[in-house]
Amino acid sequence: MCARGSGAIVPAMLTAKVVTVRGLVKRYGQRNVVDGVDLDVLEGEVVGLIGANGAGKTTTVECLQGLRRPDGGTLRVLGLDPVTEAARLRPLIGSQLQDSALPDRLRVAEAVELFTPRGGRGGDDLLARFGLGERRRSAFASLSGGERQRLFLVLALLGGPRLVILDELTQGLDPAARRNVWEAVRQLRDQGTTVLLVTHELADAEALCDRVMAMRAGRILDSGPPAELVDRHARRATIRFGLEAATDSEALLDELSEAVGVDHVERQGGRVTVYGHRQAIAYVGAALVRGGSVPADLSVAIPSLEDALLGLLDGADTPGRCGDRAREHHLIGAVR
Amino acid sequence: MTTSFGRLLKAELKLLVRDPLVLTFVFVFPVLTMLIIGGSFGTKPDPGFADRNPSHWYVASYLTVVIAATGLIMLPVHLASYRERGVLRRFAAAGFPRWSFALAQLVVGLVAVAAASALELGVAAPVYGIPALHEGGRVALGIGLGAIAFVSIGVLLGTLLPSARAAQAVGLMLFFPSFLLGAGGPPPHALGATMRGIANLLPLTQVTDAIRDPWLGLGTASGSLIVVAALAAAASVLAARRATL
Numbered sequence: 001m002c003a004r005g006s007g008a009i010v011p012a013m014l015t016a017k018v019v020t021v022r023g024l025v026k027r028y029g030q031r032n033v034v035d036g037v038d039l040d041v042l043e044g045e046v047v048g049l050i051g052a053n054g055a056g057k058t059t060t061v062e063c064l065q066g067l068r069r070p071d072g073g074t075l076r077v078l079g080l081d082p083v084t085e086a087a088r089l090r091p092l093i094g095s096q097l098q099d100s101a102l103p104d105r106l107r108v109a110e111a112v113e114l115f116t117p118r119g120g121r122g123g124d125d126l127l128a129r130f131g132l133g134e135r136r137r138s139a140f141a142s143l144s145g146g147e148r149q150r151l152f153l154v155l156a157l158l159g160g161p162r163l164v165i166l167d168e169l170t171q172g173l174d175p176a177a178r179r180n181v182w183e184a185v186r187q188l189r190d191q192g193t194t195v196l197l198v199t200h201e202l203a204d205a206e207a208l209c210d211r212v213m214a215m216r217a218g219r220i221l222d223s224g225p226p227a228e229l230v231d232r233h234a235r236r237a238t239i240r241f242g243l244e245a246a247t248d249s250e251a252l253l254d255e256l257s258e259a260v261g262v263d264h265v266e267r268q269g270g271r272v273t274v275y276g277h278r279q280a281i282a283y284v285g286a287a288l289v290r291g292g293s294v295p296a297d298l299s300v301a302i303p304s305l306e307d308a309l310l311g312l313l314d315g316a317d318t319p320g321r322c323g324d325r326a327r328e329h330h331l332i333g334a335v336r
Numbered sequence: 337m338t339t340s341f342g343r344l345l346k347a348e349l350k351l352l353v354r355d356p357l358v359l360t361f362v363f364v365f366p367v368l369t370m371l372i373i374g375g376s377f378g379t380k381p382d383p384g385f386a387d388r389n390p391s392h393w394y395v396a397s398y399l400t401v402v403i404a405a406t407g408l409i410m411l412p413v414h415l416a417s418y419r420e421r422g423v424l425r426r427f428a429a430a431g432f433p434r435w436s437f438a439l440a441q442l443v444v445g446l447v448a449v450a451a452a453s454a455l456e457l458g459v460a461a462p463v464y465g466i467p468a469l470h471e472g473g474r475v476a477l478g479i480g481l482g483a484i485a486f487v488s489i490g491v492l493l494g495t496l497l498p499s500a501r502a503a504q505a506v507g508l509m510l511f512f513p514s515f516l517l518g519a520g521g522p523p524p525h526a527l528g529a530t531m532r533g534i535a536n537l538l539p540l541t542q543v544t545d546a547i548r549d550p551w552l553g554l555g556t557a558s559g560s561l562i563v564v565a566a567l568a569a570a571a572s573v574l575a576a577r578r579a580t581l
Binding site: 091102 | 338343418428
């Protein structure tokens with residue numbers, strides 16, 4: 001189902017473009033908060049728009065929903081123009097907005113009734129599916145943070161939207177509630193719903209997205225499947241183990257140095273550290289097995305998306321490395 | 337009620353009776369103060385009350401207090417709170433037309449005025465009696481136009497003020513002087529010339545005159561009615577423009 005990693009199988013479903021944005025610009029005063037963004041989302045994808053607070057993510061999706069009027073660029077969402085055809089477009093989109101609420105005294109079942117479009121059904125099923133069946137009579141103010149986010153998901157899904165936009169869905173949630181919400185998004189993906197996930201939580205993007213786009217200062221710096229971005233910005237896996245006394249250490253270290261994907265091998269006393277591409281994990285493991293001695297203290301560290309992109313997103317990375325437009329367009333072109 | 341407006345109106349009407357601020361200021365406060373001040377000046381016709389029963393004077397005046405509480409406190413706080421907490425953005429993103437929320441608030445405000453007025457008269461009837469209507473049509477017109485004017489002012493304030501706290505502060509600051517000088521406070525003869533001059537400039541005084549004078553047979557109050565009609569037209573146009581931006 002997923003298109004994770006380079007060379008992944010792309011299902012036939014991922015063909016139609018749900019979102020197409022070219023050169024989107026949005027200014028607040030003299031400042032370009034969105035500065036020439038190009039963006040494509042294909043049907044059935046879960047795409048993450050990631051970046052630090054103030055990167056322009058929310059403004060971008062607000063333009064997509066017709067909640068803000070762009071100052072430049074072209075946008076098509078589900079074949080419609082969000083500026084001139086917002087009334088037709090909004091019923092086709094399910095939205096979970098950042099920093100928005102419901103009236104405190106509105107009950108869960110009443111919220112579902114209020115947001116169910118004409119002829120829409122299935123509210124009770126959705127409440128049950130997202131674990132809110134027992135909370136139908138509860139007021140919004142009495143819900144926990146996790147319950148509120150799940151209710152927002154339910155409201156976003158009423159009427160069977162073709163595109164779901166989730167903005168900072170796990171903001172303020174404890175780990176257990178976050179896992180619940182992740183599971184809910186995975187259910188959406190399994191059903192083939194197209195999801196645009198806006199987040200500054202890179203763990204969310206890594207866990208859920210087929211593809212992510214990294215934004216900083218209103219521009220998309222890089223994009224691709226999470227694993228590709230990790231490879232590009234933090235290639236090394238690190239494998240550590242202790243040498244056993246009976247091991248022919250010189251022969252083993254020579255073999256490891258030649259193994260596919262290994263960049264560098266270090267030895268400090270009885271401890272060995274191997275740096276390399278993720279593929280190296282398999283080759284190092286195979287070499288250890290062939291050597292007849294698999295160390296009990298073997299450990300592997302793989303950089304996460306957060307490890308890989310933190311510097312890029314908070315501005316510590318040099319613009320020349322990833323920020324040039326040619327590379328950006330090449331990357332976006334890869335998904336067209 | 338399957339249209340977006342119908343669903344919004346149904347939800348807002350339910351929320352109306354769950355809001356303690358609404359219950360306090362729109363339903364309880366006018367009744368309580370009407371009972372107190374209506375019993376303070378006796379029930380015999382008094383020259384200070386244009387030779388009318390003072391209790392009846394206040395019963396006829398207090399519908400305006402309900403209108404003011406709805407327009408100056410309930411609606412601004414409600415709307416500013418929705419804007420502050422992103423509720424309106426959520427409605428907009430879900431495809432509710434902008435006009436539908438403004439229209440729902442107008443209807444909710446008018447329903448609140450009607451329900452609280454009925455409660456006030458229901459309480460007054462066994463205690464002070466309800467004064468006879470001399471010109472029912474003009475009274476109904478005064479109530480209707482006054483309610484539209486102040487509900488529209490409420491929607492307008494709610495779209496202009498930045499937060500619920502600001503709306504509450506501004507709303508109370510506008511409400512109490514209007515209440516004391518223009519509707520439910522001391523009788524006109526007890527006010528000095530300066531205070532009477534200020535009172536005559538208040539929109540709520542015009543609404544009160546447009547209702548009370550034809551009700552108690554004190555005159556047609558056509559001037560006040562025209563002012564209230566103009567206020568209703570201007571405020572509703574401005575509110576509609578602000579609410580649909």
